[in-house]
Amino acid sequence: DGGITQSPKYLFRKEGQNVTLSCEQNLNHDAMYWYRQDPGQGLRLIYYSQIVNDFQKGDIAEGYSVSREKKESFPLTVTSAQKNPTAFYLCASKASGRTADTQYFGPGTRLTVL
């Protein structure tokens, strides 16, 4: 089955610790995305990557970092500089090309900082 996996589903960390969220896809998609979702708010873009070894900041990149060393993987690190990291994090991917305009989402990781 092709799809996007995110792990873990729930993650708890102490304040001041860095934490890395995993996102893997086997859809052979070039583009990958990280969004943050807070209650009552829409999705806000943290980072996106259009190709391996390249990524761009989204609207709320401060306090986060990413890497894209492999096409299948786009891990997100929430650093201690992120002031309010408790949220639901969604990873997505998309194929390349003008007609490929649908994003596919993973099941999400709920991060709680204690």
Place this chain on the structure above:
Amino acid sequence: GNSVTQMEGPVTLSEEAFLTINCTYTATGYPSLFWYVQYPGEGLQLLLKATKADDKGSNKGFEATYRKETTSFHLEKGSVQVSDSAVYFCALKITGNQFYFGTGTSLTVIP
């Protein structure tokens, strides 16, 4: 700039009622438009999409028509079911790979 404004919720309907969730957009160029659905604790799933003016997207009894003259993409369903209870997001994509999402509308359908 690019943005999506959708009807605030929450929306509560009785089973078999008619549903409309309003969505309007601002975009540079000619966007593709989407409705996504999110069930509790899950990621988003594509519900339907339209890529040019006057296109109608449809799926599972839901419909939305791309109206360029009113910059709208309202979601409708003639008869909702309890299983339609979820959060619905309107979104747009312009050229390139960046998407813009609305804030989501929570729908609860009661038997």
